[in-house]
Amino acid sequence: MMKSLILETATKLLFPLLLMFSIFLFLRGHNDPGGGFIGGLVGAAAFALFAISSGTDKARKLLRINPTFMIGLGLFFAILSGVISVMAGTPFLTGQWAFPVVFGADLSLGSPILFDIGVYLVVVGFTLAVIFSLEEEG
């Protein structure tokens, strides 16, 4: 952890921006460059920055869940997206899609998106597990 006022202030500004950017990158991923991995890395960067400027204790508190739990959750989502296809009677990991219109907006919801959420979570969890442990090692 680096004690620096400038860094801390900058982080306060950057953190929400990065987080939003990460979600943006994730969401556009299916149609434009981006996706779970890229989004996840940016999201992790946000927390990593926070951890470096304000300490891992605060970062962990902000994150609320353990990185390892996040990893498990991510894997779980990815498996879930496959199990959905099995329950639909198709081979594992077959894309299942629904196109509901919510508030006038066309949404395309598919199991691959769920899969990508899993990717996102694992990437964030992984990066944070590494950064937190290395930071805490001192």
Place this chain on the structure above:
Amino acid sequence: MSVLVAVLLGFVVAVFAPWISRLLKDSAGWALAIVPAGLFAYFASFLPLIASGETFRESTPWVPYINIHFSFYIDGLSLLFALIISGIGTFIVIYGGGYLKGDRDIARFYLSLLMFMGSMLGVVLSDNLLTLFIFWELTSFTSYLLIGYYHEKAASRRAALQALLVTGTGGLAMLGGVILMALAGGSMEITELVNEADVIREHGFYIAILILVCAGAFTKSAQFPFHYWLPAAMEAPTPVSAYLHSATMVKAGVYLLARFNPILGGTDWWLWLVTGFGAVTMVVSAWLALSFTDMKRVLAYSTVMALGTLVMLIGMGHPYAMQAMVVFLLGHSLYKGALFMMAGSVDHEAGTRDVLLLGGLRKVMPYTFAFGTIAALSMAGIPLFLGFIGKELVYEAALGFSPAPVLIIIAAVLANIALVASSGIVIIRPFFGEFKETPKHVHEAPVSMWIGPAVLGVLSLVFGFLPFLLSDYIMVPAASAVAGVPLEFYLAIWHGINLPLILSVVTLLGGILVYKAWDNLRGSVMPGYKTAFATLPEAAYDFSLNSMLSVAYWQTLLFQSGNLRYYVMTIVGFTVLLVGYPLVSKAGIYIPVDWSDIHFYEWLLAGLMIAGVLAAATARSGLIAVISLGVVGYSIALIYLLFSAPDLAITQMLVETLTVILVALVLIKLPGVPREPSPVGRARNIVIAVSAGLMVTLTLFAAFTVPFDPFMAGYFTENSYVIAHGRNIVNVILVDFRALDTLGEITVLAVAGVGIFALIKLHNAVKQAKEEGKI
């Protein structure tokens, strides 16, 4: 009851032996003896059938795919062996019960002994080569356990290992031999191979088969120069020696040669190899017996002498030799079993078996003395004992050996002279003369320990008197089986005054003279003789074992040096060889000529990457290395971007950034990055590294000459939006077309994350636990 059941009975009862032993305590030996006794009776029931010239065969499939069957064959030869094994086995079990009374491991003695007996029966009864081999090896293993019975003594362990390695080597050789034999003869069954004997003897494998099979037989039957393990194995408790080294295990080799005689015998190779080894063993070991004062060693070497005689007889190949072989075999089994038991009784009661420390025991141990004497007289070949008939036949066979009768007859007489002297040593020395004080207070051995010598000794006498009891029922069929053709002969006590009889008289007189001179011999010639023929072969064993170990250590140091960089070097070097050779010789070298489509900035980028890695490789400071690394990484990202891979470019950029951060985070905490210190090492590394790079580049050049078919890309492009509802084809491949890859990929990340966490945190946790004394 089938033969299979009979063979397996020993194994089955063996499993229960420990319980029986615990239950019946000291009388367990008598109870367990029922097993071999019953088997003896069972095998005896075959006598009429065999006597009538018939044979018996049964077969139970085991692994029919590769022709392994439990097939058993009873003819004169196998029946003779089966009777010896079960008959003597009966008395050994009883004797063992007395000898090892109260010993804490006695249950294991019964267990191993019964298993050993089962294995021996398997060896002599098997008709299938592979089951024969399996039983053969089982005798090695069970005898290993028996020889190492006093396993807490280092000498016992050494002797057991020696026996195992020597007979194990032979066993493997034999396996090779029988497999070749099966290939040459087209069958696994010995009875069928006998019919193919001509084919096998003419076959290109013949010499190899012969040598391999003989290696198995000679090691097992302790032929010179592999004989050293047998006397060393006298570390075993005496019941074991009495059984293994008189009547059974060591005779397995003899059995094997006898069994294969109709298949492999009759050639010059066979004649000289088998007869030669046998004769040398016979003479050498007969005299070696005289260089020891330990009763068991004397008996052990005289056993080796007997084995040599038997092997020699098998090699000779003519009918007299076969006849002599079977009679000598039975005679030896009877007297040697009895004598070993006698020696054990003396040792057991007196606390020593060194003949120089013993004397005058005949009064305190009358039964042991009486029956031992009968056996010894048989061994010395005194008329009226079976041993006499055996010896006469040996002489007759030697005389009938046309290629070299004089040589063989001299050898046989010389050996038998020493045998007579040995008989004197083991009987006259301990039992006659003045009574000497011994470590233990001597009294007669219990009945369990003299019943065996009694029966075996008396049988030597009975058969000696009435040899016709034997000849029709068992000896003629047995000799016929060895010869492979029906033989006819008749055993008699008196053959008239002929050359063999004269030789016998010479032998006896010679033996007495040698016995008289024994004390002088021991002081003069014997030590040198012993060194040459007993110590040297054993030293050769030690030497070969040690050199094998040296080679092992040397190659381990060479290959498994513990230096990671040598490992990497070897692997990369091997790869370059493996890939480079076919690349140059088969695929061809292609140097591209058209470089025109490359833009100026692309050249620049390539140059930047090359400069970057070279800087990273030569940097002395960690910081420069990391920065150079970053340059390379970002340049690659640019390449990806230039060639229309935006996702890749972004990912590469992000990962590169993280990589640099991580390396920097770790570098802060570590010392610098020193280079390979020695210039020679550096030069060698450069050569390997450059050739590795060259290999990759040239393979790439070659690969570019093959036209590329992007048919998969076409499919993805067409279906990405239509079926998979995504416009970013790369992303669709990742989360849909090839989602399974991505599933694996995030699993890798997950594990890496958890692993890194554990690497750092568990360290602290373990430290803490250690401090608290939990681990």
Place this chain on the structure above:
Amino acid sequence: MDHLLTLPVIIPLLTGALGFLFYKNGTAQRWIGLAGTVALLIASILLLVDVWSNGIQAEQFGNWPAPFGISFVADLLSSIMITISGVMGFVVAVYAVADIDKTREKFGFYPLYHILLMGINGTFLTGDIFNMYVWFEVMLISSFVLLALGNSKAQLDGAVKYVIINLVGSAIFLMGIGFLYGLTGTLNMAELSVRLNEVDNAGLVTTVSMFFMVSFGIKAAVFPLFFWLPASYHTPPVAISAIFAGMLTKVGVYTLIRAFTLLFTQEVAYTHHIILWISGLTMLIGVLGAAAQSEVRRILSFHIISQIGYMIMGLALYTPLALIGSVFYIVHHIIVKTNLFLVGGLARKLTGSYELKKMGGLYRYYPWLTLIYAALEIDSYWIAGVALLVGLLTLFSMTKIWMAAFWTPLPGYENDTTGAGFNKISRRDMFLLVFPIVTLATLTIIIGLYPEPFYELSLKAAEDLLDPTNYINAVLGK
């Protein structure tokens, strides 16, 4: 059931994911882990039965037709390997309950163990060469972590060598994949099998095949690529060594067999001849190495190397009988070798050491352990005995263990008659340690006494390997 091919990777992945959700809760991870191995065992047996009765099975992930998506294929060899991995996974997990300490358990032993199994199973099943790389890496990373878990000095040193060498291996593998794709435009192994024969430059295909020979050879620990194995296998807790010893190198052997029967059969005279040399040297160097060792697990590790030589000898000879031998031997070896490690571990627990010098007394006080070891020794020796010298050296080093650990009295307790020198093991732990040993020993004996069904399985598996038409048709649906 249609998803039998998916289960051998999904069950362990799910178990692993659940384990991570309960990270730091050792008890929960253990129960989830054990339940997972049971499920895996059942699924793998079902798969074998299915393939045995219905022939080669293929599953297209994501419902994308081959060769565009990723296919899983189960022929007999794959399903035999899957089943054996299911059995090993189960028994070693039971052993681990008593063997793995609470700290390692808390830090994710069971989930990692499952993901290792997932990687192993994925490799056995996949019909896509890049996907195989992914499974390799899954297997690798989890073996890295399992190897280093605990952070003892020896573990770390072994792990560094293991990791670096395997990373080189992975890179070479990945290069090979790149070349295959560059030559044929496909990654599907069935499709590759067809298209590789159509490449004009057969010599180039052979050249590229060498990348696979090296990378799979590293994994299989053949000469001269085996260094990582003796450097690392003796360092982690024995449950981990045991599953490594049983399964990991065999993944390399499996992939070698797969690659050089399905993909690279263009110049058999050249490629398989190289394999023959490698296998011979591997057999010999392995046992020589073992003869020089004086620590139980090191001896056993070198034996693994030697025995790998036997397995790929069958591939090198490339005849039906030889391949039958290979398949049969692989199954047999996995069962015996895993068990030997387990027995070694128990001996260590009792005597307190793996060093032969410090062990002893087991013969007198643990007769049943003696019996099992003796059976395994004879078994290993017989199988190795086919090659005379190698068999003898195997016998020598196995007997070395016997002499020291079983026959010699426990050092410091030479005159003791009560067995006081041994460590006490609770009844529960003893049961957990002995159950797997006895189970595997029973399996060994069954195979020994009644080898026919195993022989028949190997026979059919070998037939499929020598004629990949069925495999190709099952995948490409022709």
Place this chain on the structure above:
Amino acid sequence: MEPLLAIVVGVLFSTAIYLMMQRNLIRIVIGVIILSNAVNLLIFTLGRLTRASAPLIPYGQNVPLEDIANPLPQALVLTAIVIGFGLFAFALVLTYRTYKEIGTKPVKEG
């Protein structure tokens, strides 16, 4: 462009191997990073290069209108980058731990 990249891949590979044959663990880890980059670039190159547009389908279309780059190697490389990164991160931390525990002296194995 492929031949030029082939040379770059060769140089990267050489350097990586050179670094991995050294005593210093950090150098070895740097070698690992370069190695993984070299291999990724190799796969990318073998999928053949094009300066055509990225493999994206324009909005309003079902298939791309013009030539696009081969998306498959891109996806493979992406997977390989991520896997490589995970392995590298572990190797790095392992190296670090090893340094702390035992330094650079090789442990005897024979």
